[in-house]
Amino acid sequence: MSVQVGGLSVWLPGRGLAVSEVSLEVEGLTLLTGVSGCGTTTVLRAIAGRLPAGALVRGDLPGRREPGALVEALPGTELPDRAVHELLGSRPDQELVAELGLEDLLETPARSLDASRRAALGVAWVTGHPRAEVALVDQPLSRLHATHRAAVSAALRRLADRGTHVLWAEHVLEDAVALADRVVELVPGGAIASAAQSWMPRTLPAPPQLALARALGLPREEWADLARLGTRREVASASPRTAARRSPVGELLVAAPTDRTGLPHEVRVHHLETLGVVAAAGQEPRALDVARRLAALAGHGTRLPHPLVLPRGVPVGRIARLWAKRHATTAEGVLALAGRLVSLDPARTTTQHSDGERAALRWALSTLASGPNLLVHPDAGLDAGARRRLAGLLADEPRGTSVLLSRDPELLVRACHRLLVLGPGGQVADGTPVVVADRLPVAPVLRRAGARALRVRDVLGAPR
Incomplete structure (x- = not known):
């Protein structure tokens, strides 16, 4: 029943x-x-x-x-x-x-x-x-x-x-x-x-394959069929234009040496860059360690940063005020930045907000802190629309350097200027999302459909 x-x-x-x-x-x-x-x-x-x-x-x-x-x-x-x-x-x-x-x-x-x-x-x-x-x-x-x-x-x-x-x-x-x-x-x-x-x-927002299939006029019963979607000429021939939308990165902050990161080659980290670090299955602790080292080196520090953890049962407004005093910003600025993803109630405590709302607050706090940011799964609990807004802010409106860990291939290729994909046996793929998307543990949806493009607008040729 x-x-x-x-x-x-x-x-x-x-x-x-x-x-x-x-x-x-x-x-x-x-x-x-x-x-x-x-x-x-x-x-x-x-x-x-x-x-x-x-x-x-x-x-x-x-x-x-x-x-x-x-x-x-x-x-x-x-x-x-x-x-x-x-x-x-x-x-x-x-x-x-x-x-x-x-x-x-x-x-x-x-x-x-x-x-x-x-x-x-x-x-x-x-x-x-x-x-x-x-x-x-x-x-x-x-x-x-x-x-x-x-x-x-x-x-x-x-x-x-x-x-x-x-x-x-x-x-x-x-x-x-x-x-x-x-x-x-x-x-x-x-x-x-x-x-x-x-x-x-x-x-x-509709998932990418549904949005694209609907725009191409495919029958409803084929909207979730990636194989069918990949046979369309528009999909197979589309070229990725994603790189052109990102804001240019700034000056070089550090050329992280291999003996400090444990990686097989030097990693260059720039100002205003969102650098994604992606783990193979079972290697998330290694990815977190690499991300912490890169964030520390980019800030020319010796202490490895830790993922931000919110206190339980504390009003959001109080957290924003305390953070503002410490980091030369304002509580209103913290709440306004988080509000670009989801709405928060400053009078409610952290435990009275949802997982996604807490994720938005953690991201805003990290972004408004000084120095390079360590963002560990900032998308966890966010709905699809909020994840896309987060990706756009990281790619197009960066407020500093961010080292990002995420399990979501769609967020990674939208948000990051560059990706480090840590594979088995110490292998590392280092490049723009367009270049290394196929090296991700699971490729983004349109790549799985056989497209070179990463976003629906790349296929449809829509203006920015």
Whole structure:
């Protein structure tokens, strides 16, 4: 039996009205999306009965089910201290286990896995519950290495095909829409549901392949077909024009020597450059170490910078004021810069904001600090529109030098002036996104369709 939610409104203490008049049906694989902070996580928690104390709920929610009938994916940061095989359940998805490389790690403590495998294991835990009627999965893809995203997405599709109704909240939509049966988009004052094949986003930009297929006049049933898209002459013959849109980089800050970075060649870092450092699967700790070293060398410092961590339970406005005093800026400037991605409420605490809203605040704080910036997954939790705005600001309006780590190939090729792709065996590809896009762990969508171009506007020849 499908899951029915009718007229759901949720008021959360400290946040106010988080969800308003949301009605939806979960049947098969249902994708739940919307702009950052729209309430997708709140909907999942309401269905699971896990809203915080003091929450007020109005509307119709599904009744209680038998134990084990409703399961939630475990966040990678909240895995219990148990071995991998204990978390895979009695009927694990063997294909997912193989694609994640977990066969030889079954006795390994789950918490010792790398961050991407921990996040994937939280989803694999759901697939191993044979009595599950409903599965709730909250934004797994932004936490996964690019090479693991397809495997986890396909596993959710297989879970739905086995008869479990899956409600999948997600902001990374490039491949998710093609696997879903229906898409529910949260909009102000409610939700709009449609078959995935006919989904037309209201509050978000369309994923690249959907936008391009629609512009080329392809039938709706072919909008998610990358192979079909690649046969079009316009796609195959398009030349990338992305490099021309970026602001020019400034003077050389440092020629980072090999003995300081551990890389096989010298790396030159410039003022006003966004330099992306990309890890192969399982090498994210190495990529973070390289990025920290490059940021320190570019700032002529000796101490390696750490990723910025926000304090819990502190009002955003207070954080902005304290940061402004320390870095010769203004609290209004911090909030205005973050507001170019998403809106923040200075009176609410960090924990009363969504993952995407906190990501926007971290990026704004880092950007307004002095010296080169270390940006570690600044896009995590941001919706597609906010990620594109972030990419545009990093590429076209840089306020300094940024060393960027991201798992999202679309953001990397849009935001970065240059990419360092750390491959297996110490190999490193160093060049512009146009040159090294095919060396990324997973190429951006249009490259996977066979195009040389990286952006839809490159194919359509649209003016800037």
